[in-house]
Amino acid sequence: MRVMTAQTGVPPSIEPDPGATGEPATESAGAPERFVGRSPGQLAWLRLRRDPVAMVSAGLLIFFFLVALGAPLIERLYGVGPRDRFSELLDSRGFPLGYAGGISGDHWFGLTPGVGRDLFIHVVYGLRTSLFIATTSAVLTIVIGVVLGIIAGYLGGVIDAVINWIIDFTLAMPFFIFCMAAVPVVISRFFDPRDEVPPSFRMWLLIVVFALFNWTYTARLVRGQVLSLREREFVEAARAAGAGTGHILFRELLPNLAAPILVTLSLNLPTFITAEAALSFLNIGVVEPTPDLGRLIFDSTTYLRADPAYTLIPGTTLFLLVLAFNLFGDALRDALDPRSGR
C-alpha cells in the first residue's frame, strides 16, 4: 500500500493489481492526465487477445458459425443440394467410384455409399443443425438457470428450498434413458404414427429437453455466486443509499455474474453438440431428411470397413467443433479469472 498525496492534488500514481492486467504500466511518467481506466471486462478482453489458443479456437468457431449461417449460400455456390442424388457415380455395390469415398472437384468430401448424396453439403447443413440446436438450448438454459439462480440466492428461505428441491429432483433423472423413454412418447402424443413428424418439431423438442435437463447446473452456480455477493458490503451500501431490489439485482449483482455466466455458456455449447449427436446417433434426435452430423456418423458405421472416409469426415468436423468450443471456454475462464475481479 502506498502513502498518498492526499490534499496536494497531485494525482497519486496508480499501481495496477499485480496479475490484474497483463500489461506493463506504460502510462506512468510524463503524461499523468492520459490514464484510461480499464474495466475488468476490458482487462479480460486484453488477456484473451494475448492467448494464442483462444484466438485460434475463436477463429475456428467463427468459421464454423459462418459456414452454418451461410449454408444456403454455400449450396448455391457449390451447385449441389443436400437432397441431390448421384447414383451414376456409384458402382454396382453402391460404393462411390474413385478414391476416399469418391472425392473429386465436384464432390469435395465425396459421396455417401448406398444413396449417393454429396457429403460436403451434408456436413455443412449438419453443422447448421448442430449449432442451431446447441446455441438455442444453451441460451435457453442460461436464461432459466440465471433467473432461478438469482431468485433462489437473493430471496432465500422457502423459495430457495423449493428451487433446490426441483434442482435435486432434475439432477436425479438419467438424461439418456429419459430421452429414449420420453421422446417417442411425446411425439406420439402430438402426431399420429402414420403422419410424418415435421423436422422443426423434433428440433424444438430436443432444445426443450436439453434446457429442462441442464438449467440446474447454471442455477446452482449462479445461486452460489449470489449467496456470496449478497454479503459483500457494496450490496449493503446500495441498500443503505436507498436502492430498490431491482437496482441491486440488475445493476449491482448481475454485472458481477457476467464472467461465470459467459464461461458456463461457452462450456455448455460443446456438451449440447455432443449430446445432440449422441441422440441422433441413437435415432431419437433429428431424423431424415434433416442433415445432422450425429446421424451421418451413425449411417457411416455400416460402411466403416469399405469406406472409412465417410466416417472420418463428419467425425473430424464434430471433433474440431467440440474441441474448439472447449478450448475457447477454458481460455475464456482463464481470462475472466475471478481472482482479478477485485
Added chain:
Amino acid sequence: MSHLLEVTGLTKHFPVRGGWLGRRVGVIRAVDGVDFTVDRGATLGLVGESGCGKTTTGRMVARLLEPTGGRIVFDGEDITHLNRRELRGLRQRLQVIFQDPYSSLNPRQTVGRIVAMPLVVNGIKPPGGIKARVQELLELVGLNPEHYNRYPHEFSGGQRQRIGIARALAVEPSLVVADEPVSALDVSIQAQIINLMRRLQRDLNLAFVFIAHDLAVVRHFCQRIAVMYLGRIVEIGDRDAIYATPAHPYTKALLSAAPDVHGEARERIRLEGDVPTPLNPPSGCRFRTRCWKAVARCAEAEPPLRTVPTGQQVACHFPESQQSQPTGTTADAVSGSRPDPRTAEV
C-alpha cells in the same frame, strides 16, 4: 429536539434455527437494551471486542437491520420500524461507511458510478450535473477528480476507503455511521483516513457514530465514548473522563491493552477466557465471569448504568476507585486480594 439521534432500549435478537423444519431452538441476544444519544455535529465512539454487538447496533441505527425492540429517534422522527418506502427520506440524511474497502465497492463499476449511486437511486439532480458533483466529492476526500472513470481495482486500500467516504457524503447526510472504517487498513493509512474524517466532520458539521474495536483509534476522533460488552453498554461518557479514570473494570482492561504513546509503563490487565456466548449470557453482570472483582452480588443483580463522580455512567456494582491512583496498581491490589487463577494478570 435537542438530540440528533436518540436510542433507547435498543435490542436485537437473532433466532437460532435448527432441527426439524427449522424450529427456533434459541436466541442470540446480539444487542440487549442499549441507550445513547448523539448530538448534531457530535461524535460517539462505540467500542468493544468482536461479537459485543457494536456492529449490529450500527446497522440498526442505519436501519440495515430491523430492531427487535427499543426505539430509534432520528431528528425528532421515530425510525425504528419504518418500511422501505418511508426509509427513502432517511437514507439521504443517514449514511454508512463500511469496514472493508475491498468488498464495499462494486468491482464492475467506475468510481464515478459508485460515488454517484446514492444520487441516482434517490433521483437527486445536483445543480452542476452529477459528474461535477462527483468530481467535487472526489476532491473533497483528497482524490484526483480525473480518476472519475477508473475502476476500484486500480486503487489502494486507503484510496478505496476515500471513495467509500465520498459515496457516503454524496447525499449530504447529517449523521454517518462508520463501521470500523480503518480496521482493514495499514496503520500508516489509518491516521490519514482518521484525519480526513475529522476534517470532514468539522467542515461539514457531521455527526458520527464511529464503531471500533480498539480505544486508541477512537481516542483521536470521538468526543464521547460508549464501551460495549456482550450486547450492553458498560460505560459511557466523555472521552477525557473515560481515558483518565476508567470506572468499569472492562474499560480498564481494554485501555491497558492499548499501547501508550507517552511511554509510561502501564500495567497490562490480561483478561482470561472468551466472551461468554450471547445465546446464554451470564446472570447479573455480564462481565462477572471474567472480572477479577466479581462477588456473589454480581451474579444476582444486574448493575444499572449509574453516574460516577468523574461524570461518566458505569454499569458496575463496584466501579473502579475514583481517586486518581497511579495506573496499574489497582490490578495488583485486586489480584493480590483474590487468589483466583482466572483473575487479572500483570
